[in-house]
Each structure stands twice: as C-alpha cells, then as structure tokens.
Amino acid sequence: MKPVPGSDAGNLGSAVTCEQFNELPWHDSQLIGIEIKVVNDSERVNQHDVLLHVLLLSGVAEYQGALVTVRDCRMARASLDLVGKALCGHAIADAT
Numbered sequence: 594m595k596p597v598p599g600s601d602a603g604n605l606g607s608a609v610t611c612e613q614f615n616e617l618p619w620h621d622s623q624l625i626g627i628e629i630k631v632v633n634d635s636e637r638v639n640q641h642d643v644l645l646h647v648l649l650l651s652g653v654a655e656y657q658g659a660l661v662t663v664r665d666c667r668m669a670r671a672s673l674d675l676v677g678k679a680l681c682g683h684a685i686a687d688a689t
Contacts, residue, residue, distance in 0.1 A: 611689070614663075619688040623648040623656065624678065629669070641666045647685070 626646035633639060643663040648656035663669070678684070
C-alpha cells in the first residue's frame with residue numbers, strides 16, 4: 594500500500610493535526626484492516642502505533658491503496674460495525 598499523500602511516508606503522528614487527519618477522503622473509502630503495533634527500537638520504547646489499511650476514494654469509483662499510521666498513540670477509541678462494514682462493501686461512513 595502507498596503512503597498517504599502529504600504525510601511523512603504514510604505516518605500520521607504528533608506533527609500532523611487532527612484537522613489534517615479529518616481532511617482525508619474517508620467517506621465511502623474502504624477499511625481493509627487495522628493493526629495495533631507495539632514499537633520497541635532504539636528511539637521509541639514501548640510505544641504504540643495504529644495502522645489503518647485503507648482504500649481511499651480518489652475519484653469517481655477510483656480507489657488508492659494507503660497505509661495510514663498514527664504514531665505514538667496514547668489512546669485509540671473506535672466504534673466498528675463489522676457486519677455492517679462487510680454488508681456495505683467495507684465502506685467508511687466517517688472517521689474523526
């Protein structure tokens with residue numbers, strides 16, 4: 594999957610505001626997968642990243658694969674209707 598245009602190699606972290614996250618074309622894009630990853634490396638110890646695998650709607654019936662990474666998450670709250678998601682072609686109604 595390609596990084597999200599305008600982000601730091603697809604990583605949305607502390608340098609990116611909620612407003613920029615909200616500007617992504619979420620409506621009718623497709624959520625393919627979610628990962629919560631614990632990071633332990635030389636620069637970041639016991640930090641959590643949330644990875645969203647999505648197909649962003651980039652035109653009329655045209656999608657672009659993207660990996661949206663929210664770095665150093667302290668809290669993540671989600672309400673997912675997994676049956677509704679499957680019945681609606683994995684479409685995203687809204688994301689904030």
